[in-house]
Amino acid sequence: MSKSLRYKVIIVVVVLLGSLWFLYPTFRLAMMEPEERQAMAVEYPEDYDKLEKKAIKKGLDLSGGMHIVLEVDDSKLSDEEKVDVVDRALQVIRNRVDQFGVSEPNIKREGSKRIIIQLPGLQDEARARRLLGQTAMLEWRLVRQQGEVVEVIRRLDEVLKGELGDSINDVIAADQTASISAEESDALAIQPLDMPDSSVTGDSLPVPLPGDDALAQIPVRMMDPDKPFSSMLTTFYRDWLVVSEANVAGVRKMLASPEGRKAIPDDSDFLWLDEVMDLPEGGTGRFLFLVANDEKVSGKNLQNATPASDPNNPSSLLIRFQFNRAGGRELARFTGKNLNRFTAIVLDGKIKSYPVIRSKIPDGRGVIEGSFTDEDARDLSVVLRAGALPADLIPVEERTVGPSLGADSIQMGSRAALMGLVLVILFMIVYYKLSGVIASLALIFNLTILFGMLAYLGAALTLPGIAGIILTIGMAIDANVLIFERIREEIRKGKTVRSAIDAGYDKAFTTILDANLTTLITAIVLWQFGTGPIKGFATTLSIGILGSMFAALVFSRMLFDLWTRSGKVKKLSI
Amino acid sequence: MQFFGETHISFVAFRNKAFIISAVVILAGLLSLMIKGGPNLSIDFEGGTLIQIKFDEPVPVADLRAVVENAGYENGEIQGYGNSTEYLITIEKISEAKEAGENLMESLVAAAPDAGWTLVSVKDMAPNYAKSFEGGNLVIVEAAAIPDLEELKVGVRENGTGFVEVTQESDNRLAFSLPYSGIESQAAELLKAEISKSFPEREIEIRRTETVGPKIGAELKNRMWAAIIISMFGILIYISWRFEFKFAIGAILALVHDVLITLGIFSLMGREISLVVIAAFLTIVGYSLNDTIVVFDRIRENFSLRRRESYENMVNISINESLSRTVITSLTTLIVILFLYLYGGEVIHDFAFALLVGVIVGTYSSIFVASPMLVEWHNRITSRVKAKS
Numbered sequence: 001m002s003k004s005l006r007y008k009v010i011i012v013v014v015v016l017l018g019s020l021w022f023l024y025p026t027f028r029l030a031m032m033e034p035e036e037r038q039a040m041a042v043e044y045p046e047d048y049d050k051l052e053k054k055a056i057k058k059g060l061d062l063s064g065g066m067h068i069v070l071e072v073d074d075s076k077l078s079d080e081e082k083v084d085v086v087d088r089a090l091q092v093i094r095n096r097v098d099q100f101g102v103s104e105p106n107i108k109r110e111g112s113k114r115i116i117i118q119l120p121g122l123q124d125e126a127r128a129r130r131l132l133g134q135t136a137m138l139e140w141r142l143v144r145q146q147g148e149v150v151e152v153i154r155r156l157d158e159v160l161k162g163e164l165g166d167s168i169n170d171v172i173a174a175d176q177t178a179s180i181s182a183e184e185s186d187a188l189a190i191q192p193l194d195m196p197d198s199s200v201t202g203d204s205l206p207v208p209l210p211g212d213d214a215l216a217q218i219p220v221r222m223m224d225p226d227k228p229f230s231s232m233l234t235t236f237y238r239d240w241l242v243v244s245e246a247n248v249a250g251v252r253k254m255l256a257s258p259e260g261r262k263a264i265p266d267d268s269d270f271l272w273l274d275e276v277m278d279l280p281e282g283g284t285g286r287f288l289f290l291v292a293n294d295e296k297v298s299g300k301n302l303q304n305a306t307p308a309s310d311p312n313n314p315s316s317l318l319i320r321f322q323f324n325r326a327g328g329r330e331l332a333r334f335t336g337k338n339l340n341r342f343t344a345i346v347l348d349g350k351i352k353s354y355p356v357i358r359s360k361i362p363d364g365r366g367v368i369e370g371s372f373t374d375e376d377a378r379d380l381s382v383v384l385r386a387g388a389l390p391a392d393l394i395p396v397e398e399r400t401v402g403p404s405l406g407a408d409s410i411q412m413g414s415r416a417a418l419m420g421l422v423l424v425i426l427f428m429i430v431y432y433k434l435s436g437v438i439a440s441l442a443l444i445f446n447l448t449i450l451f452g453m454l455a456y457l458g459a460a461l462t463l464p465g466i467a468g469i470i471l472t473i474g475m476a477i478d479a480n481v482l483i484f485e486r487i488r489e490e491i492r493k494g495k496t497v498r499s500a501i502d503a504g505y506d507k508a509f510t511t512i513l514d515a516n517l518t519t520l521i522t523a524i525v526l527w528q529f530g531t532g533p534i535k536g537f538a539t540t541l542s543i544g545i546l547g548s549m550f551a552a553l554v555f556s557r558m559l560f561d562l563w564t565r566s567g568k569v570k571k572l573s574i
Numbered sequence: 575m576q577f578f579g580e581t582h583i584s585f586v587a588f589r590n591k592a593f594i595i596s597a598v599v600i601l602a603g604l605l606s607l608m609i610k611g612g613p614n615l616s617i618d619f620e621g622g623t624l625i626q627i628k629f630d631e632p633v634p635v636a637d638l639r640a641v642v643e644n645a646g647y648e649n650g651e652i653q654g655y656g657n658s659t660e661y662l663i664t665i666e667k668i669s670e671a672k673e674a675g676e677n678l679m680e681s682l683v684a685a686a687p688d689a690g691w692t693l694v695s696v697k698d699m700a701p702n703y704a705k706s707f708e709g710g711n712l713v714i715v716e717a718a719a720i721p722d723l724e725e726l727k728v729g730v731r732e733n734g735t736g737f738v739e740v741t742q743e744s745d746n747r748l749a750f751s752l753p754y755s756g757i758e759s760q761a762a763e764l765l766k767a768e769i770s771k772s773f774p775e776r777e778i779e780i781r782r783t784e785t786v787g788p789k790i791g792a793e794l795k796n797r798m799w800a801a802i803i804i805s806m807f808g809i810l811i812y813i814s815w816r817f818e819f820k821f822a823i824g825a826i827l828a829l830v831h832d833v834l835i836t837l838g839i840f841s842l843m844g845r846e847i848s849l850v851v852i853a854a855f856l857t858i859v860g861y862s863l864n865d866t867i868v869v870f871d872r873i874r875e876n877f878s879l880r881r882r883e884s885y886e887n888m889v890n891i892s893i894n895e896s897l898s899r900t901v902i903t904s905l906t907t908l909i910v911i912l913f914l915y916l917y918g919g920e921v922i923h924d925f926a927f928a929l930l931v932g933v934i935v936g937t938y939s940s941i942f943v944a945s946p947m948l949v950e951w952h953n954r955i956t957s958r959v960k961a962k963s
Binding site: 061069071073074075076077125126129392394395396397398399400401402404405408409412413415416417419420421423424427428430431432433463464467470471473474475477478481482485488489507510511514515516517518519521522523525526528529530531533534537538541 | 575576626731734735736737738752753754755756758759762763766779780781782783784785786787789790794797798800801804805808809812813816849850853856857859860861863864865867868870871872875895896898899902903905906907908909910911913914916917918919921922925926929
């Protein structure tokens, strides 16, 4: 084998293996039955996530879902209020999008005033629009104390007894091997913990850090029919409950049930901390707070909140905040009355932080301490100011595709592509015989690279993207046709097989280069200026063009060389 | 197998007839565009709302139209889509002038009850990106006595109406510039509610909704123009660099020719120009160029090989030599596009149609327009040189 041929073989094998490697997750997912997929998602969620991330993603027009572009309308705001209004809006939106229950929401900022939200698989778009359009609600609410919480838990146990039965156990994750028996769990169920030392001075509210002391062991629990609610809880931590991640769904369900709702007093609500906590004994869990809805301060009156360095501890940050006059009066009353109690900072029904009240704040100006990192401090100050977001979010563009249409599009697109592919291959083989087979192999090679690159780039496949692939099938043949026609010419001139092939490739080379590069120019411009679906088209077209050049100049050349290298082929089948 | 052996068709001699044919088709298209007042742009560019709706059984289009009209959208268009139970409702350019006027009046009265406000006029001002104007409604109001302007600004905003700016037109007249408030999305919501109310016995599935605000529409228009102009420039530069300037001119003329014809055919057939159709146009540009360059490449090659031939002959030989390739590539491309057109589904239909027309026209133009144009250019320049000497 000559040196240049050997290089070609090596390059082709590497590219092919690379493409197949990137394509493997897509293959594996496509081969699985829906039930298998479900089972894997439950049993090996991490592996499944990885698989899904690496597989070719479907664009919204294929998966179904909602694409919405919101513009922050700051025309009602003063210049002062306009500062980082888009960041605040983003925070509010991120917070709300969680409620839609879509698996991979995509939220990003575009330009100076716009936010793009993509919700694949979203069904209820009216609800989404309503939720996204609401004004943000931020409140500082008093956290109920352990004694009060214990009362409510007893009542919940009482009303839920016998009401829920087995249905709750279904919700608890399948991994029950780690669970402990009901008798053992009884001992752990409700265990008060001491209040932390109150050594912080001044008008500060330190945030307690979880996981620093007596968190009990966190096993997954089975429901005890006699104590349906409390048996699902792991432990008390100060004034709130710790629920291991596996039991969160069950607890949510009980709290939302009609009986559960009746058992919770009207002046209180159970709310979750937004963050998932690593528990000291392994696993993750969530904090559940019982918060007052009569004793609270509205975040609407919060004028400003900014990170600042902590004078007592220069290495860490705290957050300075300031309420307006009306809010300041409210805050003075609230803090004066509830010294050393915890307060939950609640944005749209989710707890973002839970500082303890150290002293009365008389003038609306205070700080939140808590050894924040830069990022945490910035995030929390944005949350705090989100409550005072009077800006409207205006939908400037919305595109929703129902799941059935997406499925139809995939089916129709792939059928059109397949039929086109088969016919083009048939034509090539009839017209160019064995050389046509080589061209067809080059076409399939090109498509493999195309899909491999799509997976590698993490680019979503859209309907126009499929159109781009179909177009590639038609146009990718061009490079081979150019070469074959040249080879035929050379053979007509009486050249030998080897020299005809060499001359054909040499002469077609510049043509292929010029013709493809100009097409690439338009594809790149399209990519640059197009939006979502158009970008998908430009992506597949660009990869298709580059791939077809490689397939024709390297891959099919290699096959020709392998075929004719012995010199025994006296007449080329072309 | 071989379609063409060695051919000696005199394409170049045919050029005058070809130019006339092209001119006639282009003129017909331009005429149609003129009569219809420009291309029929979709909501992607005009702004508006589109709902694709599927019933379990066919419903009378007239009933559907009545629902849309009763909801207050007299300019709504309804068409059957795909199979007989699916319909497409399109409402373009939804004005929110009425709401804008009412909202502002309410806020004004709340902010300054004693000023005696009257609404003079509301005008929808389209976005103009050349002047970095984002568009909105210009509301002109009069008052018996205009209160302090700074206080009024705060008052109006506090009472729920935002505005970009306010100017005092005269002693008793103010002009408020109000931003768009995204009424298209409300229109889609309203329509869906109305339709499910009006056909209670039918099962309804909303297959797709799209709403585009006037701002986005204007932006997309701008972007697309930029894309077209920049790709033309890129091509001009690339071909001038690889070939000669006159080749670049020939190629660009062929491109303009192809896009004009496709645009004209879209107008004649009453088809809409949407975002994906523009993408198809740009693809046509790329494809037609591909074809043209293959022929140009032959001309360049023959230019050094056959110095004795006349320019006209040489171009003609080049076209003939690459004819086989031109036809085969067009054929394979047409095969796949035809499948896309027939089986790709309604959503992609216009896109596939544009490509279908574009590929046919592009093949024709690279044989009959681009290369003969070179001959024409060459002849004129040489005759001018001769005349001078």
